[in-house]
Amino acid sequence: MKSVIVIGMGRFGRRLASKMAELGNDVMIVDQSESLIDELAPNFTDAHIGDCRIEGVLRSLGVNNFDICFVTIGENFQSSLEITSLLKELGAKYVVSKAVSEIQSKFLLRCGADEVVLPEREMADKLAFKHNAKNVFDYIEISPEYAIYEIPINASWIGNSISTLNIRRMHGINILAIKNQGELKPLPGPDYHFIADDHMVVIGKAADVIKVSAGV
Numbered sequence: 001m002k003s004v005i006v007i008g009m010g011r012f013g014r015r016l017a018s019k020m021a022e023l024g025n026d027v028m029i030v031d032q033s034e035s036l037i038d039e040l041a042p043n044f045t046d047a048h049i050g051d052c053r054i055e056g057v058l059r060s061l062g063v064n065n066f067d068i069c070f071v072t073i074g075e076n077f078q079s080s081l082e083i084t085s086l087l088k089e090l091g092a093k094y095v096v097s098k099a100v101s102e103i104q105s106k107f108l109l110r111c112g113a114d115e116v117v118l119p120e121r122e123m124a125d126k127l128a129f130k131h132n133a134k135n136v137f138d139y140i141e142i143s144p145e146y147a148i149y150e151i152p153i154n155a156s157w158i159g160n161s162i163s164t165l166n167i168r169r170m171h172g173i174n175i176l177a178i179k180n181q182g183e184l185k186p187l188p189g190p191d192y193h194f195i196a197d198d199h200m201v202v203i204g205k206a207a208d209v210i211k212v213s214a215g216v
């Protein structure tokens with residue numbers, strides 16, 4: 001369990017804070033809107049109304065005590081820069097700031113952000129890949145070259161084992177898990193025999209995964 005603070009309760013901030021709380025973390029939310037905080041407060045460990053561009057406000061929240069400080073302000077980039085910088089000056093351990101462009105990302109990193117996320121770009125990339133590649137059910141990029149994918153097995157694989165098919169050598173992918181009817185079997189052994197409706201969670205290069213998912 002981690003202690004986190006999420007500053008800015010726009011759509012992205014609300015979703016992030018809710019998911020962090022759902023995963024069992026202590027979550028404080030902060031926004032300038034009194035009505036918004038009143039609405040959301042019952043769902044979180046703590047909630048505050050305040051302008052985090054003011055050093056005294058941030059200091060009063062004890063930002064140096066949180067494991068992660070998220071700055072999720074999207075509509076006012078100047079505010080995001082100021083808050084990111086102040087957080088680091090006040091001793092915040094790890095600051096994650098939201099950006100909407102590569103230029104904003106560079107400025108936030110220069111102002112002290114430990115990590116910058118571009119949710120719109122990342123969602124667009126994921127959506128484009130998912131709908132471009134045949135039979136890709138999910139996709140998580142982990143580097144410019146590699147990603148994790150959920151894909152169905154080839155029909156011809158049913159009844160055969162992972163070792164018999166020599167998946168890694170023949171197709172250039174590593175199987176992380178087998179998924180069937182919502183049940184997940186992590187790290188299947190080489191003697192695992194594929195059955196109908198199996199999906200694989202694999203790590204590999206896009207070109208290799210696309211070939212497998214297309215049955216090539």
